[in-house]
Amino acid sequence: MLHVNGVDHLVCVEARRSLADTLRQDCGLTGTHVGCEHGVCGSCTVIVDGVAVRACLMFAVQAQGLPIRTVEGLACGDILHPLQEAFIAHHGLQCGFCTPGFLMLAAAALEQDAWLDDAAILDLVSSNLCRCTGYQTILAAVKAAAIVMREEA
Amino acid sequence: MKPSSFTHHEVGSIDEAVAALARFSAEGGRILAGGQSLVPMMAFRLAQPTHLIDINRIPGLDRPRLEAGELVIPACVRHAGFHQQVIPGPLGDMLATVVRHIAHVPIRNRGTFCGSIAHADPSAEWPVVLVALDGVVVARGVAGTREIPAAAFFQGIMTTALAEHEMLTEIRLPNAAAGQRYGFCEHARRAGDYAQAIALAGWRISEGVIRQARLAIGGVEPTPRRLPAVEALLDGHAPNDALFSEVADAVAHCVTPMEDPQVSASLRRDLLRATTRRALQRACA
Numbered sequence: 001m002l003h004v005n006g007v008d009h010l011v012c013v014e015a016r017r018s019l020a021d022t023l024r025q026d027c028g029l030t031g032t033h034v035g036c037e038h039g040v041c042g043s044c045t046v047i048v049d050g051v052a053v054r055a056c057l058m059f060a061v062q063a064q065g066l067p068i069r070t071v072e073g074l075a076c077g078d079i080l081h082p083l084q085e086a087f088i089a090h091h092g093l094q095c096g097f098c099t100p101g102f103l104m105l106a107a108a109a110l111e112q113d114a115w116l117d118d119a120a121i122l123d124l125v126s127s128n129l130c131r132c133t134g135y136q137t138i139l140a141a142v143k144a145a146a147i148v149m150r151e152e153a
Numbered sequence: 154m155k156p157s158s159f160t161h162h163e164v165g166s167i168d169e170a171v172a173a174l175a176r177f178s179a180e181g182g183r184i185l186a187g188g189q190s191l192v193p194m195m196a197f198r199l200a201q202p203t204h205l206i207d208i209n210r211i212p213g214l215d216r217p218r219l220e221a222g223e224l225v226i227p228a229c230v231r232h233a234g235f236h237q238q239v240i241p242g243p244l245g246d247m248l249a250t251v252v253r254h255i256a257h258v259p260i261r262n263r264g265t266f267c268g269s270i271a272h273a274d275p276s277a278e279w280p281v282v283l284v285a286l287d288g289v290v291v292a293r294g295v296a297g298t299r300e301i302p303a304a305a306f307f308q309g310i311m312t313t314a315l316a317e318h319e320m321l322t323e324i325r326l327p328n329a330a331a332g333q334r335y336g337f338c339e340h341a342r343r344a345g346d347y348a349q350a351i352a353l354a355g356w357r358i359s360e361g362v363i364r365q366a367r368l369a370i371g372g373v374e375p376t377p378r379r380l381p382a383v384e385a386l387l388d389g390h391a392p393n394d395a396l397f398s399e400v401a402d403a404v405a406h407c408v409t410p411m412e413d414p415q416v417s418a419s420l421r422r423d424l425l426r427a428t429t430r431r432a433l434q435r436a437c438a
Contacts, residue, residue: 015161015205016195037154038193039260051233051262057192058263061161062209105259126344127257 002063004029005073011060019063020044020055023070031071031100035129042128045101046070052108052127071100074107082148083107083141092141094132101128106142114149121146156195163207167228167293170208171320175295177204178317184208186229189256189264190272208320219328226324232261232269244328247335251278251353254337257345270306271321273313275411276347276372278339280307284377285353285369288326292319300325307376332357336436338428339372342415348372349416350424352404352432356387363387368400368432373410373425380404392437401430 002009004027011026018037023029023046035043037056044055047069074081083103086092093099102125109116109124116124121142130138162177164170174182182204185191194200208214214229217239224240235252238245255261255269255278269279270290283290283303290301292315306314315321329335339351351371356363366387371377383403390396410421 014158016156016158018155021155038196039189042257042259045259052259053263054189054259056196057188057260059161059188059192061163062207109258123253123344124258127259 001065002027002060002068003065004068005070013060015059015061017060018044018056019046019048019058019060019068022060023055023068026060029070029072033097033100035097035101040129041098041101042105043098043101045104045128047104047108050108050112052105069104069107071103074103081107081145082152083110083145086141086145086148087138090137090141090144092133092138098128098130098132102130102138102142106145110142110146110149114146114153116146118143154196154198156192157198157201159202160204161207162204163210166211167208167214167320167322170206170211171293171295171318173204173206174320175318177206180204182206184271184320186268186271187231187264188268189260190268190274222328223325224328226266226326228265228267228320228322230266232256232264232266233258235266236261240328242329242331243333243335244326247329247337247353247355248282250335250337251282254278254339254341254348255345260345267321267324270324271313271315273307273311273376274347275310275375275377276349276351278348278351278371281351281353281369281371281377283324283326284379285355285367286326287379288324290314290321291323291325292316293322294319298322304379307378310375329355330357334358334436336432336434336438338431338435340424340428349421350428351377352425352429354429354432354436356436358392362389362391364389368404368429370404370408370425370429373408373421375411380407383407387433392433394434397430397433400433401426404429 009027023032033043035041039054039057046055049066183202185205185207214227217226235248269277288303290306336354339348341348353369355367366384369379405422405426410418412418
């Protein structure tokens with residue numbers, strides 16, 4: 001049983017099936033993207049038990065019973081998460097392939113501490129790869145979202 | 154690529170893990186802790202374990218503790234656990250500095266200190282800390298527990314003194330007294346990449362001179378090691394840049410660097426000279 005975005009998914013998979021593949025192919029949640037499949041690119045980043053992890057380096061069986069959050073659960077109905085708003089406003093995406101990973105990476109970090117300084121945000125954003133933006137717009141988006149999230153906190 | 158098939162065994166105690174390892178290690182059973190090195194190797198089919206003994210849900214293995222003057226780090230303490238000082242004082246500060254060089258945040262959220270030691274990648278940071286401090290590796294097999302000193306643990310690239318039926322259950326690091334100083338420096342091509350040279354220096358200053366100098370290197374040879382002959386150049390001397398340059402040259406001369414397509418032996422030697430000098434300077438800061 002996987003608890004994803006508050007919904008239970010009863011799935012039966014081989015032990016070797018990654019959490020990323022299981023979310024996409026067995027739960028039908030294709031927002032989590034799979035890039036390198038060995039932990040380098042960060043496209044598959046999801047939040048498990050409150051922290052950002054590489055879903056390609058965790059087997060689905062290991063996530064049984066733990067709260068899992070994917071990009072599909074980030075918006076609240078029609079209201080986008082501050083990070084999603086900021087990525088649009090600051091052009092934090094072009095092709096969008098890496099975006100779900102960056103969003104979940106930043107969501108976990110900012111929900112834990114919206115007062116991250118610029119150095120910590122740079123360290124955070126260095127975790128994932130983007131082949132389009134050059135990163136500066138992603139940094140700007142995460143910093144802008146942090147300000148909004150501080151006000152909401 | 155996708156990993157090859159294996160049987161997943163979730164265990165609830167170290168005893169269960171050791172029993173499962175005794176049963177399955179001969180046919181390719183391995184411990185699965187954070188999986189941040191093992192799983193990528195499985196994705197490339199460089200590792201094809203037939204049984205994975207998953208220790209992530211064993212209670213009580215995720216918190217370090219201070220015990221009889223030693224920092225005890227059980228098998229499932231994540232790298233991210235060291236972002237904040239695990240104990241007040243110079244050791245907690247040094248570990249918090251070193252952890253910032255290990256891969257990236259999501260990797261640090263899963264990967265473990267003990268896993269990094271057991272994996273024994275020559276370019277990893279924690280093994281350098283272990284040998285610099287002369288820590289102890291605690292290994293348990295069905296026959297019992299043994300303690301392996303750091304200097305005898307690393308035997309080659311990804312090769313350690315652990316027997317295949319033994320589980321690394323915890324690492325013990327001697328706590329540092331107030332006044333202990335450390336300096337760490339590493340060179341990698343990008344933040345979070347594998348290190349190409351690592352240096353960790355430590356000492357106390359007494360009456361203006363260095364005492365009990367320690368200097369360990371990593372990322373350069375197949376295994377990390379302390380350099381006692383070079384440490385002797387530091388002991389009894391006042392810290393200054395001329396001394397540090399002399400010591401950095403001595404370090405560069407006494408190593409046999411690995412080569413790879415990106416880094417020649419001479420470049421790695423130069424990188425080590427620079428990281429050593431900076432580590433020594435940082436131990437003064």
